Amino acid sequence: MKKILFRTIVVAVSILSLVLIASCATDGSQSGDSDGAYAKADLKLGGLLYDKWAKVRNLETAGNHPLYPALGKKKGGDTFRCKECHGWDYIGKDGRYSKGSHYTGIKGLYDSRTKSPEELYSALTDTDAKHNFSKHLTDSGDIWALAKFIKEGQLDITTALGPDGKAKGSVSRGKTLFDSNCSRCHGEDGNKLDFKGDKNGVQGVGWLANDNPQESLHKIRIGHPGSAMPSMIVERGLSDSETVDILTYSLTL
Numbered sequence: 001m002k003k004i005l006f007r008t009i010v011v012a013v014s015i016l017s018l019v020l021i022a023s024c025a026t027d028g029s030q031s032g033d034s035d036g037a038y039a040k041a042d043l044k045l046g047g048l049l050y051d052k053w054a055k056v057r058n059l060e061t062a063g064n065h066p067l068y069p070a071l072g073k074k075k076g077g078d079t080f081r082c083k084e085c086h087g088w089d090y091i092g093k094d095g096r097y098s099k100g101s102h103y104t105g106i107k108g109l110y111d112s113r114t115k116s117p118e119e120l121y122s123a124l125t126d127t128d129a130k131h132n133f134s135k136h137l138t139d140s141g142d143i144w145a146l147a148k149f150i151k152e153g154q155l156d157i158t159t160a161l162g163p164d165g166k167a168k169g170s171v172s173r174g175k176t177l178f179d180s181n182c183s184r185c186h187g188e189d190g191n192k193l194d195f196k197g198d199k200n201g202v203q204g205v206g207w208l209a210n211d212n213p214q215e216s217l218h219k220i221r222i223g224h225p226g227s228a229m230p231s232m233i234v235e236r237g238l239s240d241s242e243t244v245d246i247l248t249y250s251l252t253l
């Protein structure tokens with residue numbers, strides 16, 4: 001009888017200590033990852049923040065970002081978007097933004113995926129640097145989500161698009177995936193929702209895919225800030241090559 005009582009006490013004490021450890025882990029305010037904040041971080045959220053964090057968090061920005069170069073053509077809120085300096089294709093000055101109105105000369109983050117979560121966290125929160133985003137994104141969970149996207153969410157754009165800009169996937173596999181994952185919202189022809197660009201007519205999935213395949217692929221993989229669109233890699237569990245198939249089919253719409 002005594003033995004059972006003793007065992008019950010041991011089990012109760014172990015459960016109590018586990019609960020205590022778990023409750024400490026919910027404080028994600030430190031920059032170290034001792035609390036597993038990186039493991040808990042949400043990759044989809046990170047990709048949406050990379051796209052347009054001010055929209056996701058409903059924040060205002062003033063003027064141009066302090067790191068936005070004088071030679072750049074953009075102004076205001078756009079200059080604070082990660083994608084504006086580091087690119088939709090994650091290779092900044094070496095990719096789509098190597099010339100034209102989005103040129104900044106800033107490198108992409110694809111190679112930074114080999115850095116540790118803590119190094120990425122520091123790059124975004126160093127209070128002495130102009131690159132400190134923690135003054136806007138005050139929830140450390142958002143910073144860890146960005147670190148997660150950088151480490152685990154980027155794709156090697158050369159596996160998706162050739163140097164000629166042609167998509168490398170399969171149109172027929174893409175159609176099957178589009179019909180089951182996209183057409184309910186975007187219509188079978190991709191034109192049910194009008195993205196309202198600056199041209200005439202409906203600007204749907206096919207229009208954007210042709211206008212900007214790099215941006216389209218990011219949206220297909222991650223989703224679109226402020227919308228109910230699911231992330232194909234996080235919520236639908238598709239592989240990168242399946243998302244490239246969807247892009248390849250989208251170009252035919």
Ligand code: HEC
Binds near residue numbers: 066068069084115120
């Ligand atoms: C106005 C331009 C600009 C914006 C906006 C911007 N960055 Fe940067 N970022 C830079 C520059 C410049 C560097 C330094 C690049 C270098 O070392 O050549 C940098 C470096 C980094 C690094 C360190 C890379 C490494 O390997 O050392 C990370 C990580 C990073 N940025 C992530 C982000 C994220 C995430 C966002 C959005 C929240 C963002 N950046 C927004 C300009 C920008």
Ligand code: HEC
Binds near residue numbers: 182195208215227230
């Ligand atoms: C649950 C509904 C839903 C599903 C499923 C969905 N989307 Fe979306 N998608 C949206 C909404 C809503 C928007 C925002 C449209 C807007 O801003 O006008 C959007 C935006 C987009 C955009 C970006 C438009 C822009 O303005 O930048 C692209 C590209 C896109 N979707 C493609 C797809 C593709 C391809 C699929 C399938 C892999 C898909 N979507 C699945 C609802 C959905």
